[in-house]
Amino acid sequence: MADKGPYYITTAIAYASGKPHIGNTYEIVLADAIARFKRQQGYEVFFQTGTEEHGIKIEEKAKTAGVTPKQFVDGAYNEIKRIWDLMNTSYDKFIRTTDTYHEKQVQKIFKKLFDQGDIYKGSYEGMYCTPCESFWTASQLVDGKCPDCGRPVQPASEEAYFFKMSKYAPKLIQYIEDHPEFIQPPARKHEMINNFLKPGLQDLCVSRTSFTWGIPVTFDEKHVVYVWLDALVNYITGIGYDAGGEHEELYKSHWPADLHLIGKDIVRFHTIYWPIFLMALGEPLPKQVFGHPWLLVGDGKMSKSKGNTIYADTLVDMFGIDAVRYYMIHEMPFDNDGVFTWDTMVERYNSELANTLGNLVKRTISMGNQYLGGVIEDRGVKDDMDDDLYATVLSAKAGVEEKMATLHVADAVTVIFDLFKRCNKYIDETTPWILGKEEDKKDRLSTVLYNLCDCITIGASLLFPYMPDTSKAILEQLGSKEISFDLLDKRGAFVSGTKVTEDPVTLFDRRKLEDVLKEVEKLYPAKPADAGEGDNDAALTELEHKAQIGIDDFDKLELRVGVIKACEAVEKSKKLLCSKVDVGDKTLQIVSGIRKHYSPEEMVGKRVMVIVNLAPAKLAGVESQGMLLCAENEKGDLALMTPEKDMPAGALIC
RNA sequence: CGCGGGGUAGAGCAGUCUGGAAGCUCAUCGGGCUCAUAACCCGAAGGUCACAGGUUCAAAUCCUGUCCCCGCUACCA
Numbered sequence: 001m002a003d004k005g006p007y008y009i010t011t012a013i014a015y016a017s018g019k020p021h022i023g024n025t026y027e028i029v030l031a032d033a034i035a036r037f038k039r040q041q042g043y044e045v046f047f048q049t050g051t052e053e054h055g056i057k058i059e060e061k062a063k064t065a066g067v068t069p070k071q072f073v074d075g076a077y078n079e080i081k082r083i084w085d086l087m088n089t090s091y092d093k094f095i096r097t098t099d100t101y102h103e104k105q106v107q108k109i110f111k112k113l114f115d116q117g118d119i120y121k122g123s124y125e126g127m128y129c130t131p132c133e134s135f136w137t138a139s140q141l142v143d144g145k146c147p148d149c150g151r152p153v154q155p156a157s158e159e160a161y162f163f164k165m166s167k168y169a170p171k172l173i174q175y176i177e178d179h180p181e182f183i184q185p186p187a188r189k190h191e192m193i194n195n196f197l198k199p200g201l202q203d204l205c206v207s208r209t210s211f212t213w214g215i216p217v218t219f220d221e222k223h224v225v226y227v228w229l230d231a232l233v234n235y236i237t238g239i240g241y242d243a244g245g246e247h248e249e250l251y252k253s254h255w256p257a258d259l260h261l262i263g264k265d266i267v268r269f270h271t272i273y274w275p276i277f278l279m280a281l282g283e284p285l286p287k288q289v290f291g292h293p294w295l296l297v298g299d300g301k302m303s304k305s306k307g308n309t310i311y312a313d314t315l316v317d318m319f320g321i322d323a324v325r326y327y328m329i330h331e332m333p334f335d336n337d338g339v340f341t342w343d344t345m346v347e348r349y350n351s352e353l354a355n356t357l358g359n360l361v362k363r364t365i366s367m368g369n370q371y372l373g374g375v376i377e378d379r380g381v382k383d384d385m386d387d388d389l390y391a392t393v394l395s396a397k398a399g400v401e402e403k404m405a406t407l408h409v410a411d412a413v414t415v416i417f418d419l420f421k422r423c424n425k426y427i428d429e430t431t432p433w434i435l436g437k438e439e440d441k442k443d444r445l446s447t448v449l450y451n452l453c454d455c456i457t458i459g460a461s462l463l464f465p466y467m468p469d470t471s472k473a474i475l476e477q478l479g480s481k482e483i484s485f486d487l488l489d490k491r492g493a494f495v496s497g498t499k500v501t502e503d504p505v506t507l508f509d510r511r512k513l514e515d516v517l518k519e520v521e522k523l524y525p526a527k528p529a530d531a532g533e534g535d536n537d538a539a540l541t542e543l544e545h546k547a548q549i550g551i552d553d554f555d556k557l558e559l560r561v562g563v564i565k566a567c568e569a570v571e572k573s574k575k576l577l578c579s580k581v582d583v584g585d586k587t588l589q590i591v592s593g594i595r596k597h598y599s600p601e602e603m604v605g606k607r608v609m610v611i612v613n614l615a616p617a618k619l620a621g622v623e624s625q626g627m628l629l630c631a632e633n634e635k636g637d638l639a640l641m642t643p644e645k646d647m648p649a650g651a652l653i654c
Numbered sequence: 655c656g657c658g659g660g661g662u663a664g665a666g667c668a669g670u671c672u673g674g675a676a677g678c679u680c681a682u683c684g685g686g687c688u689c690a691u692a693a694c695c696c697g698a699a700g701g702u703c704a705c706a707g708g709u710u711c712a713a714a715u716c717c718u719g720u721c722c723c724c725g726c727u728a729c730c731a
Binding site: 153185186188189190191192193196231234259264267268333336337339344347348350352354355356358359360361362363364365366367370371411414418424425427428429431432433436499504506507508509510570572573575576577590591592593594595597613614616617619620621622624625626627628638 | 656657658659660666668669678679680681684687688689690691692693694695696724725726727728729730731
């Protein structure tokens, strides 16, 4: 096969905080399909994935678990790698940000950028959480509070290193506009330019002093390198970049990357910060960044028996590796989030895998054995029907290439399954079981079955990048060999006279939805029905718990019943309501992000739970002097907390 | 008037750039076939292509306005 040159593809590195769920697993499978396809086309592919192992969160999780951070990430790494391997992904390199060579390069890179003036020492203005000793930027805050402990934060400043983002912004805008294919899907590009680049980039804080589980800055040891700088450069350190210019061969041949495959949530880091870091280092920018949508877990009707966290290994146990790969690859729209449901999983499995594909292979081989003793020869008795069959089959390769060129991976798979469907139709058109009964039609019969084996060989070969095991299994049953990609648009992939297997195995056993649901029920036992609807059953959700506190911590809070006297929408906001709340001896003005759930009218008169002694803050320019407490479920629905008996405004909650 | 994406058959989606008889999968109904995994093949029913205007011989597709949904951002103390 012709060598088409290097192709470097990466996934984002997975955060080593626990077992990856199917949403995380989707990315590696998608990347694997692309990588395998590119190899098939003849590219010299290098496919990198890995784990991000630093940061305060990991430091804390390790503490909670009573192990060292390193022990903790070793465990997470093993689990992540196990899932990646389970999914049969063909990565060439698995990088860990705790790998020594990576840490060394990060330190050299930091130093280099400092020496050339792109990184400078300044002070970090941010929101500080005293108990956690952590700084947060406004965007990191969760509900305006510390994302870790949920407590209020105060403005503060500390010494930190900054990267001069603004210096490179014009060059980056130019690059993005000159390379319309750089950010995919295109919608993301507009978000980046309009939300970040056009308003002006802020310098990025690239060091922290608030935790130690990170890569130390060599010349100022109380600082560790900010996690994103550490993480992003994995794409170059993994293939042998050296900040001193002593690059390894792999780096020379494969950088810049052809594709960074990442989740849509981190597009900003990959299309703004990462390119700017590279510009500062004087290295070329990656050719394309694709922010893929998310694979979500929907709930649908059978909610009682379902959880929110589904892991790939659970699915593999039930359906097999390739069926899960198929689902992940095929059920995802190009730029909309996809949803996993058990119904859809079973439906795709039965309809496409068992019926269309599995059954096709089985019936073809069975007929070959039944009528021809298993030896399939092309005896040259042709018919117009054959040309029509081949018209579809031989154009499939071009169809797949076209779809893959724009990363429409799901559509590429559809093209292949259209091929298999056409084969099923051909069987009905040619009625081999009738030909088989008449001695003088034997030659025609043989040709018909030859054509089928030929077409299935082509289809199975095209299928390889997406469902490698299935592809191999089909070819093996046909007695066929792996076919060079260049030959997949020509007749004759299947060698005339080949003997097919005597007892074809069923590739995909049909599954009954009710049986699957029973298994699911066992795996995810439903919580005893307490509420009426039960449609947001959280039985299996792993809740994140906060550190235990003492009664004295609780005593710091002043919680009282408040009565809402007046309420109006905050004009400049979509989410905020501004309420005047009577808390007994005074009326507080409180701004809350609940506009989606409550109208100003219905708020008035409600008795609610209020934190009275929260430091005031401005939201959308409006001062807020407290906080209304709400319960929130995983879907984001909110409900105000109200006393279950009538209590007066100002009643202490304790 | 912050930026962007979307609203197409019961469900899930394609088609919109480059106007030219509304398509795919599943589900439903009818028929065919029996090699095969209750499979496979054919056909039918089912859509005012969010709404209202406009351009055009012709609009799901182009233009204008309106209504909903969803991301991102600012701001969910």
